[in-house]
Amino acid sequence: MPFTPRLVYVTTSSMEEARNLARAILDKHLAACVNIVPGVESHYWWEGKLETAAELQLVIKSSAEHFDALAEVIRRHHSYKCPEIVAIAPGEISPKYLAWWEGEMDPEPRL
Numbered sequence: 001m002p003f004t005p006r007l008v009y010v011t012t013s014s015m016e017e018a019r020n021l022a023r024a025i026l027d028k029h030l031a032a033c034v035n036i037v038p039g040v041e042s043h044y045w046w047e048g049k050l051e052t053a054a055e056l057q058l059v060i061k062s063s064a065e066h067f068d069a070l071a072e073v074i075r076r077h078h079s080y081k082c083p084e085i086v087a088i089a090p091g092e093i094s095p096k097y098l099a100w101w102e103g104e105m106d107p108e109p110r111l
Contacts, residue, residue, distance in 0.1 A: 003102045004064035006087040010074055011042060011055040017079055018056045024077050025060060029106030030070040035059040061101055062087075069109035 008031075012018040015038065022034035037057040044051055062070050064087070071085050093101070 001065060001107050003105065005090055005093060005098065005101060006062050006064050006067060007090055008058075008060040008062050008067070008070060009084060009086045009088070010058040010060065010078075011040065011084045012058065013053070013055060013079060015056060018058055021058060021074060021077050024073050025062075025070060028069070028073060028110060029104070030066045030073060030109060031060045031062040032101045032104035033061040063102075063105055064089075066105065066109040069111055072111055 010021065012021060015036070018036045022036060025031045025034055035058065037059065040055045040057045042051075042053050042055050044053075060070070067087055074083055074085055
């Protein structure tokens, strides 16, 4: 199976939710690592109103091949009606880190 690295960004409303999502993702080997970054202040439009919220940012080291299964796990466990699930292709990755990343991923995405 090919391996196409992706950084997937997801915001949450609480540390508890962030940790629960990280555990659900890692338990299924849909990511090699999940970073939880506190202290994010988000400004956005929601249902026609400008909103501001204190959030946490998850940075998920996954792959394009795992994206659909990862997104499904996020939607199942997330409290938001429309959670942020944004995947970005990294431009450069050190070879040693890339080998570790790929080695920690389950070869077959599973729910």
